[in-house]
Amino acid sequence: MTALIPAPTRSVLLQRIQPAMTGLIDGSLSTLAPIFAVVLATHSPHYAFFAGLATALGAGVSMAFSEGLSDTGDLTGRGNPYVRGAITGAGTLLGGILHTLPFLIPHYQAALIVAVCVIAFELLALAWIRWRFFGTRFLSSVASITLAGVIIAGLSAALGGLAG
Known part of the structure; x- marks a missing residue:
């Protein structure tokens, strides 16, 4: 960790960074x-955009409620459930929307290439956050994180191939 950015306290990790990380990964x-x-x-980026x-x-709404309803924070020290829920929900929305945006590109292959590049960036960013804040x-x-992404991509490719 750098000297310019102080290490977050345990409560900040539990109440802010961990809910954000959970949302971003999800x-x-x-x-x-x-x-x-x-x-x-x-083979329609337009339909993929709306699906994404x-x-x-x-997923953002679901994760917000899941985190907010998971515990009151009193026993665990995880803080206000509404704040944690909002952070997790916003992280989930952000994590899901970033690789959805390339499907606004109307050309199928170009949209796929840009989306894969965005996903690679996301995976590296998630790994960096885990390294920076959680010492992994x-x-x-x-x-x-890549293994999880590969499993999910393989399943979705198989389903997409069966349907198409």
């Missing part, structure tokens, strides 16, 4: 399957 991974299944089945947008919005090894984080 949004980045859970939205891959519907987006890629739709684009591979239809709907999934990111739905960077390469281990990249491997873990």
Whole structure:
């Protein structure tokens, strides 16, 4: 950790950074399957965009309520459930919408290439956040998050291929 940025306190980790990380990971991974299944089945970036947008919005709301209702924060020290829920929901929406935006590009192959590049950036950013705030090894984080993404992408490609 750098001297310019002080290490966050345990309460900041539990109440702010961990809920944000949970949301970002969930949004980045859970939205891959519907987006890629739709684009591979239809070859339509337009439909993939709306599938991604709907999934990111739905997942954001779902994760906000899940986190907010998971505990009051009194026993665990995790802080205000509404704040944690809002942070997790916003992180989920952000994680899901970033690789959805390339599907505004009308050309199928160009949209896919840009989306894959955005996903690579997301995976590296998630690994960096885990390294920076949670002390995990960077390469281990990249491997873990990439493995999850590969499994999800493989499942969605298989479904998209079956439908298309």
